Amino acid sequence: MKPERPDDLGAGAHCPLPLSDYPRVVLGHGGGGKLTEQLIEKLFLPAFDNPFLNKRHDGAVLDMGHIKLAFTTDSYVVRPLFFPGGDIGTLAVNGTINDLAMCGARPAYLSAGFIVEEGFSMETLWAITRSMARAAESAGVAIVTGDTKVVDKGHGDGIFINTAGVGVVERGCAIGPGNVRPGDAVVLSGDVGRHGMAILSAREGLEFESMIESDCAPLAGPVLRLIEEGIEIHCLRDLTRGGLAGALAEIARAAGVRVDIDESAIPVREDVRGACEILGFDPLYVANEGRFAAFVAGKDARRTEEVLRAFPPCAEAGVIGRVRESRTGLVVMKSRIGSDRVVDSLSGEQMPRIC
Amino acid sequence: MKYVDEYRDAKLARGYARALARAVTRPWTVMEVCGGQTHAIVKYGVDKLLPGEIELVHGPGCPVCVTPVEWIDAAVEIASLRDVIFCTFGDMLRVPGTRGDLFSAKAGGGDIRVVYSPMDALQAARANPEKQTVFFAVGFETTAPANAMAVYQAKREGLKNFSMLVSHALVPPAMESILSSPANRVQGFLAAGHVCTVMGYTEYEPVARKYRVPIVVTGFEPTDILQGIYMCVKQLEEGRHEVENQYSRSVRREGNAEAQKWIRATFRAIRRNWRGVGEIPASGLGLTEEYEAFDALQRFAVVPQVREGPSECVSGEILQGLKKPGECPAFGVRCTPERPLGATMVSSEGACSAYYRYRGARHEA
Numbered sequence: 169m170k171p172e173r174p175d176d177l178g179a180g181a182h183c184p185l186p187l188s189d190y191p192r193v194v195l196g197h198g199g200g201g202k203l204t205e206q207l208i209e210k211l212f213l214p215a216f217d218n219p220f221l222n223k224r225h226d227g228a229v230l231d232m233g234h235i236k237l238a239f240t241t242d243s244y245v246v247r248p249l250f251f252p253g254g255d256i257g258t259l260a261v262n263g264t265i266n267d268l269a270m271c272g273a274r275p276a277y278l279s280a281g282f283i284v285e286e287g288f289s290m291e292t293l294w295a296i297t298r299s300m301a302r303a304a305e306s307a308g309v310a311i312v313t314g315d316t317k318v319v320d321k322g323h324g325d326g327i328f329i330n331t332a333g334v335g336v337v338e339r340g341c342a343i344g345p346g347n348v349r350p351g352d353a354v355v356l357s358g359d360v361g362r363h364g365m366a367i368l369s370a371r372e373g374l375e376f377e378s379m380i381e382s383d384c385a386p387l388a389g390p391v392l393r394l395i396e397e398g399i400e401i402h403c404l405r406d407l408t409r410g411g412l413a414g415a416l417a418e419i420a421r422a423a424g425v426r427v428d429i430d431e432s433a434i435p436v437r438e439d440v441r442g443a444c445e446i447l448g449f450d451p452l453y454v455a456n457e458g459r460f461a462a463f464v465a466g467k468d469a470r471r472t473e474e475v476l477r478a479f480p481p482c483a484e485a486g487v488i489g490r491v492r493e494s495r496t497g498l499v500v501m502k503s504r505i506g507s508d509r510v511v512d513s514l515s516g517e518q519m520p521r522i523c
Numbered sequence: 524m525k526y527v528d529e530y531r532d533a534k535l536a537r538g539y540a541r542a543l544a545r546a547v548t549r550p551w552t553v554m555e556v557c558g559g560q561t562h563a564i565v566k567y568g569v570d571k572l573l574p575g576e577i578e579l580v581h582g583p584g585c586p587v588c589v590t591p592v593e594w595i596d597a598a599v600e601i602a603s604l605r606d607v608i609f610c611t612f613g614d615m616l617r618v619p620g621t622r623g624d625l626f627s628a629k630a631g632g633g634d635i636r637v638v639y640s641p642m643d644a645l646q647a648a649r650a651n652p653e654k655q656t657v658f659f660a661v662g663f664e665t666t667a668p669a670n671a672m673a674v675y676q677a678k679r680e681g682l683k684n685f686s687m688l689v690s691h692a693l694v695p696p697a698m699e700s701i702l703s704s705p706a707n708r709v710q711g712f713l714a715a716g717h718v719c720t721v722m723g724y725t726e727y728e729p730v731a732r733k734y735r736v737p738i739v740v741t742g743f744e745p746t747d748i749l750q751g752i753y754m755c756v757k758q759l760e761e762g763r764h765e766v767e768n769q770y771s772r773s774v775r776r777e778g779n780a781e782a783q784k785w786i787r788a789t790f791r792a793i794r795r796n797w798r799g800v801g802e803i804p805a806s807g808l809g810l811t812e813e814y815e816a817f818d819a820l821q822r823f824a825v826v827p828q829v830r831e832g833p834s835e836c837v838s839g840e841i842l843q844g845l846k847k848p849g850e851c852p853a854f855g856v857r858c859t860p861e862r863p864l865g866a867t868m869v870s871s872e873g874a875c876s877a878y879y880r881y882r883g884a885r886h887e888a
Binding site (some may be wrong): 190191192193194195196202203206372374438441442445447496498503504505506507508509510512514515516519520521 | 571614
């Protein structure tokens with residue numbers, strides 16, 4: 169019998185996600201929370217199954233014999249294209265550089281793929297391209313290959329950019345949730361919540377007293393310095409979608425440890441806090457583009473703070489917590505009033521609330 | 524941050540906790556009415572600071588949670604129509620009806636937009652005269668004045684392409700419904716501060732007298748809530764049953780007269796269904812005759828069909844303070860924020876959702 173629909177290809181070819189949940193992709197599947205996690209676990213991992221992917225780090229680390237290469241990719245669909253503190257071009261370069269840095273790698277080469285909608289302004293494309301060139305130059309990486317596709321008007325939203333990157337993993341680096349140990353210190357590289365709130369206020373035309381600027385910045389410099397200084401790094405994660413909370417929850421689960429953090433040690437700028445209060449957002453879950461969390465050996469905690477603080481985006485770096493022996497895989501935060509709560513990842517993105 | 528940090532002060536919080544421990548001599552059950560308070564209690568761990576004698580139970584004051592399933596279905600139906608722009612507050616998108624949620628309707632091609640104010644929906648109607656714009660008017664007395672203003676403005680401008688799907692609920696009838704139940708175990712209430720900012724608290728005075736129950740109008744920050752509990756427990760211990768105002772920096776006894784005038788001019792009290800609880804007389808708002816033409820149900824000839832919820836869900840008992848989330852066998856197993864079975868798991872301010880998020884699924888609930 170001929171299949172009636174292209175997805176009716178017989179047993180074994182059916183979509184492994186139960187259709188009763190979501191027969192169509194919803195925005196939450198790209199939100200970096202539990203729906204994204206389900207999509208990866210139930211759809212992509214089983215289909216592409218291999219030991220590199222199964223580690224589920226920000227990038228894959230490939231053993232090439234004499235060296236180890238880190239390899240990663242990311243797509244950028246941000247609206248608006250230009251926002252206080254950056255644009256889609258700086259984001260596309262810095263985001264991929266940061267994913268490589270989180271593997272303990274020195275970023276070397278990037279690719280750039282452009283999907284542009286028919287009718288898109290050439291002037292705007294030029295401005296974005298220049299931003300990418302500047303960001304690449306200042307981080308010491310080269311954009312060495314690329315691709316351009318133009319889609320019919322109405323079939324894309326202006327411009328989407330994909331970048332992939334490779335970098336060389338620094339010697340002796342074994343970075344990943346599997347290396348996190350009880351006694352490790354959790355160091356946060358700076359204040360959280362700026363990028364997400366900058367984008368939201370620009371996109372929705374929300375006017376706050378001061379303009380919130382994105383924290384978009386390359387992080388390879390500070391990470392490589394930590395490695396050079398001989399800090400014993402066990403895990404690194406940039407705090408993009410899902411924010412600080414999402415990243416810590418994922419690492420605690422993957423490492424099978426308990427992570428204790430202190431709310432009052434986490435810096436959040438006043439304007440970001442204010443905007444979050446108004447919308448009912450928790451800054452811990454808001455996206456960042458120039459912040460990371462480092463799990464380092466407890467003995468190196470203070471030294472990590474000192475090294476990071478020499479870099480402007482990390483001026484407020486500080487220890488926010490410790491890893492404890494416990495199989496719960498939970499992040500527990502001491503709240504401001506001295507009580508505690510569990511910090512878990514969200515289903516999808518945070519939604520502004522009714523009242 | 525000014526006017527926020529003062530109310531999240533650890534020393535002050537410990538002070539109230541100690542005062543409570545000194546004041547309490549026997550077990551008391553206190554209900555916070557509002558979902559915003561439930562969220563703050565679980566998020567900051569306020570309940571963990573309380574002496575063992577005081578049990579907090581969580582009330583029905585989450586507008587997203589108590590929106591009946593048939594209203595979600597109606598929203599999905601209208602939002603999926605061609606040439607309709609459906610405007611809603613963000614937290615309604617994930618609430619499941621019997622035929623999916625608004626997120627799925629959006630993925631299916633519906634033009635669904637998240638707005639921050641009903642005025643944004645009015646603006647969409649003005650900008651798109653060839654389309655029908657519908658605003659999902661959800662909330663308690665707090666959001667009613669702005670929604671009243673939107674429909675008044677639409678009428679004044681003669682906007683023929685704007686309508687509202689109205690699912691407003693009123694707090695005092697829900698409190699009375701809980702108190703009049705033979706199974707009731709609530710001995711004192713923290714009333715919802717923002718609802719009272721609009722409505723004042725005179726309507727709670729007869730409730731306090733009739734059921735001999737203390738009611739303390741309370742704010743939303745951790746020390747507000749601790750002070751509200753302290754005032755409530757003090758009344759219980761002294762055998763008093765009065766309405767007191769903890770949230771005096773925002774609430775006056777008479778409330779906001781201008782806002783109330785707008786509500787009265789636009790809405791009338793109607794019988795309504797509460798998800799998980801059932802029908803309560805005069806507990807909702809519908810548009811008055813003068814504004815009927817702006818009722819989306821009429822305009823699109825949609826009739827909400829009442830449906831039974833899953834039998835396993837105990838959200839009705841949770842919303843009435845009879846059970847806690849951890850007492851439900853489905854909690855965190857068959858019922859999660861990704862696949863909620865009922866009212867209290869659907870919104871981040873629902874009690875089950877707050878416990879799941881801040882206490883962990885397998886843990887402490």
